Amino acid sequence: MSYPEPKYTHTDGAVSATLRRHDQPAELVYPSGVEVHYLATGASTGGEFGLYRWDFAPGRGGPDPHFHRTISESFFILSGTVSLYDGTEWRDTTAGDFLFVPEGGIHGFRNESGAKASMLILFAPGAPREEYFETLAHIAEHPMNDDERADFMRRHDTYWV
Numbered sequence: 001m002s003y004p005e006p007k008y009t010h011t012d013g014a015v016s017a018t019l020r021r022h023d024q025p026a027e028l029v030y031p032s033g034v035e036v037h038y039l040a041t042g043a044s045t046g047g048e049f050g051l052y053r054w055d056f057a058p059g060r061g062g063p064d065p066h067f068h069r070t071i072s073e074s075f076f077i078l079s080g081t082v083s084l085y086d087g088t089e090w091r092d093t094t095a096g097d098f099l100f101v102p103e104g105g106i107h108g109f110r111n112e113s114g115a116k117a118s119m120l121i122l123f124a125p126g127a128p129r130e131e132y133f134e135t136l137a138h139i140a141e142h143p144m145n146d147d148e149r150a151d152f153m154r155r156h157d158t159y160w161v
Helices: 129-137 146-155
Strands: 035-040 050-056 072-079 081-085 090-094 098-101 108-110 117-124
Touching: 050 129, 072 081, 072 090, 081 117
Parallel strands: none
Antiparallel strands: 035 050, 050 117, 072 098, 072 117, 081 090, 081 108
16 A cells, blocks of 8 residues: 555645634534534545544434445544444444444444443545435434435435345
8 A cells, every 4th residue: 555646736835724623513413412513524625534523412322234335434432332333243332442344334323321422433535424414313304205215325325234
């Protein structure tokens, strides 16, 4: 493996960093109280990656096992206990634990602890996950029929097992 071809070819560095403070409000709040912070979207990283902080409220929540064909997904636990499905079993994970799921890898995540928990989710490349998250947050208000749901999941590269 080697470094990719340069994307930046100027001789001097650029002032181009983006800082997001820890106390910025979440971009999305689910009815369950889960807060999703859009740290770096695919649009803001030029499609390189998407990084989100997922702050679970107390109580059970999170998707069942599924996979993606076009994106990898990584999880880094910041606090609390999060159950991660690694393709074979649900595993309780805590601060500092990390799970990488390549394209096609079956995975899921849940908060079953009854307490708050927080994690980072990294998608690579940076697919437009925001519409997916936002639609699911409001699904009770705008229900889909089976065909609409299947089309929505296909458009967002999510395949349930």
